[in-house]
Amino acid sequence: MMRARPPRMATWLLQHLAAGWHRESLEGDLIEEYARGRGRFWFWRQTLMAIAFAQLRPFRARTSIAGRTSIAGRTWIAARAWTLFFRVLTELAVVLGAVSIVDRSRDARIWQDMLNPAFVTTMAILVAVAFVGLWLPVTLFNSKRSRGPLNHLTLFFAMAALGAGTLSWASATRRQCTADACHCQNAARQITAPQIPATQPIPSRTR
């Protein structure tokens, strides 16, 4: 008896990230085994391994025994390692930038609040780091930027972080509107106005 379809997400990842030699046959083999009773965990494990093999394929050819022992092989590995380092640096700068924007936007009620010197400096440094990370590998190693899985994961993370930040910001703003004093109206004035509790007695000015 045929089982239900294999996990859609795993199949999609397999099609897009494990592209290459005999990918279709590999996918067919996994679907066939899944239909014969293999579990979802098995399917996911095989998918992730296929992606890992596909992504490491160009690197593996250079890190063989012969590659490691030759000067050319060592130079190639060093160049790849530095390229990878700069790319990870860029990705990190982009992710940190996205997180910083989200974090700052949650505290600010209007966008002008975000433009304090510390935040602007942080963003400038992150942009500079991202630029250096993009520019150096191309200049030093003539390495073109590929659409690797790291880029997709970073994009996904940035989208998720920005989406979650926007939603929580909107949620926080709505909650404040239900309070005694609605902070949504004329937000700038509310921020600067002193917050005096209604029950607190007004201090006497006689002395």
Added chain:
Amino acid sequence: MLRQNNYFANIEDMRKRDYLGQLELMVLFAVIRINTNAYGVMISQEISKQSGRNASIASVYAALERLEKKTLISSLRGEPTAERGGKARTYFKATAAGLKEARDAYGTLTRLSGGMPGFKGQIA
């Protein structure tokens, strides 16, 4: 004249692997052993059955790719079936060079392990 920017690009074409890895050898032997209609799942199962170790289908395909690049095996595409979600099987067969490589590897391992204590009559 070679520009500085081209150093690393040219290095990519400078070397090729000489020796087969352990998994590649096991896959080559499994393909020869199955003889006809050897495909990914079957090769993986044969390796697991004979070695007692699980070989993932992805790693088997990676080894098959390397073997085919070295022209030690050849592939033939089958018909797509509904059981496989409309994907075709790829069948593998050892070439003459592959058979020779397997024989050489077998002979080398036999000679190297000959006379070693605990290896009499079997390859490690």
